[in-house]
Amino acid sequence: MDERELLNRYSKGERNFEGAELSGANLRGEDLTEINLEGADLTEANLSEAKLTRANLTRSRLSAADVRCDLRQAILTEANLNNADLGRARLHGADLSGASLTGAHLTGAHLSDANLRSARLQNADLDAANLIGADLSRADLSAATLTWYDQVVANLSRARLEEADLSETNLCGANLMEADLTRAKLSKANLLDANLCRAKLVGADLSQANLCNAKLLGADFEGIKLQQGNLKGVNLATLNLAGANLNRANLEDAILRDACLKGANLRIAHLYRTNLMGADLAGANLIGADLTEANLYKANIEDAITIGAVLPDGEIDEIENYPILSGKVKPMTRQIIRTDRAPAPVGPYNQAVIVNGTMFVSGQIAIDPQTNQLVGTGDICKQTEQVMANLEAILDEAKTSWSEVVKTTIFLKDMNDFATVNEIYAKFFDPDNAPARACVEVARLPKDVLVEIDCIATVG
Numbered sequence: 001m002d003e004r005e006l007l008n009r010y011s012k013g014e015r016n017f018e019g020a021e022l023s024g025a026n027l028r029g030e031d032l033t034e035i036n037l038e039g040a041d042l043t044e045a046n047l048s049e050a051k052l053t054r055a056n057l058t059r060s061r062l063s064a065a066d067v068r069c070d071l072r073q074a075i076l077t078e079a080n081l082n083n084a085d086l087g088r089a090r091l092h093g094a095d096l097s098g099a100s101l102t103g104a105h106l107t108g109a110h111l112s113d114a115n116l117r118s119a120r121l122q123n124a125d126l127d128a129a130n131l132i133g134a135d136l137s138r139a140d141l142s143a144a145t146l147t148w149y150d151q152v153v154a155n156l157s158r159a160r161l162e163e164a165d166l167s168e169t170n171l172c173g174a175n176l177m178e179a180d181l182t183r184a185k186l187s188k189a190n191l192l193d194a195n196l197c198r199a200k201l202v203g204a205d206l207s208q209a210n211l212c213n214a215k216l217l218g219a220d221f222e223g224i225k226l227q228q229g230n231l232k233g234v235n236l237a238t239l240n241l242a243g244a245n246l247n248r249a250n251l252e253d254a255i256l257r258d259a260c261l262k263g264a265n266l267r268i269a270h271l272y273r274t275n276l277m278g279a280d281l282a283g284a285n286l287i288g289a290d291l292t293e294a295n296l297y298k299a300n301i302e303d304a305i306t307i308g309a310v311l312p313d314g315e316i317d318e319i320e321n322y323p324i325l326s327g328k329v330k331p332m333t334r335q336i337i338r339t340d341r342a343p344a345p346v347g348p349y350n351q352a353v354i355v356n357g358t359m360f361v362s363g364q365i366a367i368d369p370q371t372n373q374l375v376g377t378g379d380i381c382k383q384t385e386q387v388m389a390n391l392e393a394i395l396d397e398a399k400t401s402w403s404e405v406v407k408t409t410i411f412l413k414d415m416n417d418f419a420t421v422n423e424i425y426a427k428f429f430d431p432d433n434a435p436a437r438a439c440v441e442v443a444r445l446p447k448d449v450l451v452e453i454d455c456i457a458t459v460g
Contacts, residue, residue: 003027010035028066131156140165142185146174157195183396203396207245207403208430225401227265237275243399333357341393343367352394354459359398363411363454364390365446380417380450384424387453392428400459402428407456410439414450421451 003025006017010032020040031051038058042065050069058077062084070090078098086101088108097117104124112132119139126146132155142165146154157177161184168188175195183203191211198218205225211234222240227247237257245265251274258278266281268288279299288308296312310316337352337359345351345362352361366383368375369390376382395401410425412418418439429435435455445452 126154129154131159133158135160136164137162138164141169142167143169145170205401207401223396223399227401227403245399245401337394337398339393339397341369341397342390343369343372352398354398357459359395359400359457359459361391361394361455361457363409363452364394365449365452367447369393374447374449378450380420381424383450384421387451388424388428391453391455395457398457398459400457403430403433404459405429405435405455405457407436408438409454410437411442411445411452412439412450413442413445413448415439415441417450425453 001017001020001022003022006020006022006025006027007030009017015034016036017040018036018038020037022037022045023041023043025042025045027050028046029049032055033051034054035052036056037060038056040057040060042060042062045062045065048066048068052069052071052074055071055074057079058075059079060076061080063080063082064084065081066085067081068085068087068089071094072090073093074091074095076094076096076099079096079100081099081101081104083103083105084101085105086109087105089106089110091109091111091114093113094111095115096119097115098119099116100120101124102120102122104121106124106126106129108128109126110130111134112130114131114134116134116136116139119136121139121141121144124141124144126141126144129146134156136156137160139161144166146156146169154171154174156179157175159176159179162180162182163184164181165185166189167185169186170190171194172190173193174191176199177195178198179196180200181204182200183205184201185205186209187205187207189206189209191206191209191214193213194211195215196219197215200220201224202220203223203225206229207225208228209226210230212230212232214234216234216236216239220240221236221244223243224241225245226249227245229246229249231249231251231254233253234251235255236259237255238259240260241264242260242262243264244261246269247265247267248269249266250270252270252272253274254271255275256279257275259276259280261279261281261284263283264281265285266289267285269286269290271289271291271294274291274294276299277295277297281304282300282302284301284304286304286306286309289306290310291306291312292310292314294312308316333354333356335354336350337354339351342351342364349362352359364387366375366386367373367390368386375386392402395405410421412421
């Protein structure tokens with residue numbers, strides 16, 4: 001079907017063009033309100049300035065198409081928009097759940113209140129995009145750009161980004177005020193000058209992220225992972241950082257006045273001249289931290305461990321001050337880890353057990369914990385992704401992360417799947433800090449799955 005036939009039939013009142021072949025069609029400026037193009041092939045089509053309000057483009061193929069048009073309230077569920085041009089497109093309230101927008105051009109796009117749940121936006125250009133109130137839960141925005149454009153920044157205020165993947169994303173100057181980033185992946189993200197006031201970052205992974213000059217007033221950082229993060233000079237006063245992982249983080253000249261750091265991991269953290277006045281550091285791990293010239297006036301350091309730390313006066317705390325850790329007393333500690341975000345055990349075992357700071361995680365298979373059903377039958381990609389998600393949920397529950405994993409074992413039904421599994425597996429580890437690993441082919445796995453993975457990790 002060419003564009004002339006489509007427009008002729010549309011002008012006569014026909015609206016159903018499901019599965020239409022319109023590759024390369026020129027529909028520039030046409031009014032196609034409420035048209036049904038479900039599953040249609042619109043590859044490289046020109047839809048610039050067209051009106052597609054309330055159109056149904058579910059599972060349509062729009063790869064490399066020019067979609068700078070009006071798509072308000074359109075249905076684009078699972079649509080393929082890879083490398084599509086959506087610059088300044090009007091997508092208010094559109095349904096893009098599960099859509100693929102890898103490499104898409106969305107500069108200045110209007111996506112307020114849009115549904116982008118589980119959408120794939122890797123390497124997408126979202127400079128100056130309006131995402132106020134958008135649902136980006138579980139979306140993959142890794143390596144996307146949401147930075148300055150003509151002095152305007154990407155607006156993600158109040159956006160839902162629970163468990164979204166924003167790894168290595170450029171969020172320089174982005175507005176994330178009151179955004180929900182619970183358990184979001186922001187490792188190596190650039191948040192320079194970003195506005196995170198009153199944002200919810202509970203359990204989020206900001207390892208190696210750059211937060212210089214970021215605005216964090218009223219943000220909830222409980223259980224956050226900030227290992228090796230750059231927080232130099234950042235104002236974290238009064239924030240909730242209980243249980244946060246700040247291992248090797250740079251907090252030079254940071255303000256942590258009256259902040260809650262109960263049980264936080266500040267091992268080998270750089271706390272030079274840090275303001276910790278009135279901070280609660282009860283039970284915090286400060287092993288090897290540099291507290292030179294830090295201000296600890298009225299800070300609570302009850303049960304905090306400072307072995308090998310450089311104290312404010314320049315003295316180094318010696319291990320002899322800790323009988324248990326110096327070897328004079330060797331207690332055995334054992335902790336069971338359970339979370340409803342990973343499959344429940346179906347036998348006499350637990351999801352994970354922590355013994356003296358080392359966590360042993362049971363082998364995970366591709367069971368969706370929400371449905372308790374196997375996912376991706378016969379699909380090694382989907383099964384591996386679910387396995388890694390299950391492992392990550394258990395690591396999160398233990399307040400540790402992939403960077404603390406020291407050993408993994410991969411069990412494969414078919415060693416020919418190794419390259420595919422390895423490609424997905426590699427996304428979760430920094431090559432310079434990757435754990436030891438074994439990979440074996442086995443005759444059969446539980447529920448006849450294609451892959452099972454277990455791991456060992458250190459905790460706090």
